[in-house]
Amino acid sequence: MKKRDFLKTGLLGLGALLITRKTDALEYYPTVKNSEWAILYGTWCGSSRDAGVWISEGMDGIADVFDVRENPDLTKYKNIVIGGSIRSGVTSKELQDYLTSHKEMLGGKIRGLFAVCGNMKRPITQNLYPTYFDNHLTKLSGAGKVPSRVFLGRITWGLMEPAVRDQMKSMPGMDEYDNLKRSECMEFGKEIMKSVK
Ligand SMILES: Cc1cc2nc3c(=O)[nH]c(=O)nc-3n(C[C@H](O)[C@H](O)[C@H](O)COP(=O)(O)O)c2cc1C
Known part of the structure; x- marks a missing residue:
């Protein structure tokens, strides 16, 4: 191969890699999509991401589901569901900051709220x-009176920041658990859809 061809092939390969990188994030392609709906979540270890995806599935998979850490532009959406995992009684700083700084844009569009917490493994x-x-x-969001739901979440040691994991493990009786239920999240998605009809 000539040097110029070699360089060209290399650059094309790099370009393809960069394009691939851009689509690395988890993307969900529903069979029926309604670009008017978005779900925004704040999570540390993924419980609220799964809750968000399952709520969307209950809505027949119509919503685009966003991690707040991507700082998504939600201006084009007419209907937004917001939720987050709880640490020390509140959602993540990223979610709180996003809601505060986008309150005006979100105003009147919020159709549902959810929270995911451990609640010491006790029922909600x-x-x-x-x-x-x-x-x-x-x-924080300026939401009106909309359907709201608290879900029990989960603890996965392997996904946790090491310092937090050590701190949590030192708490008596603290162990991994998984109490988040897809059926409950889907049911909430259906409730939201019913509420806007
Ligand atoms: C450091 C830390 C603090 C937590 N604080 C609370 C809390 O104040 N109240 C509660 O009910 N659950 C609390 N939990 C439990 C989480 O809300 C629950 O495990 C949730 O599913 C975690 O969400 P994530 O997957 O987004 O990390 C805490 C968990 C961790 C790791």
Whole structure:
């Protein structure tokens, strides 16, 4: 191969690699897509990502699902569902910052809110709703009265930041668990769709 051809092939290969890199992120391609719906989540280890995807599945897979760390532009969406995992009683700083700085854009578009928490492996109770919604997500996002749901989440040691994992492991009785249920998330997706009909 001539030197010039070699360089050309190399550059083309690099270009293809760069294009491939751009599409590396988890992308979901629903059979039926309605570009009016988006789900935005804040997560550390993925529980709220799965909750978001499963809520979308309950909505027959119509929503685009975004991690807030991608800082997505949601201006084109008419309907948005927002949720996040809980640490020390609140969602991630990234989600809180996004909601604060995009409050105006989000205003009037929010159709549902959700939170994912451990709740010490105990069942979800009504007293969590004012804590995670009225005094937190609703306030930050400016959402109106929309369907809201708290889900039990999970702990996966291998996905956790090492320092946090060590701290968590030192807590008596703390172990891995998985209480997030696809059926409950899907049911919430259906409830949201019903609420806008
Ligand atoms: C450092 C840390 C703090 C947590 N704080 C709370 C809390 O205040 N209340 C609660 O109910 N669950 C708490 N949890 C449990 C998480 O909300 C639950 O495991 C959730 O599914 C984690 O979401 P993620 O997969 O996005 O990390 C905490 C978990 C960790 C690791």
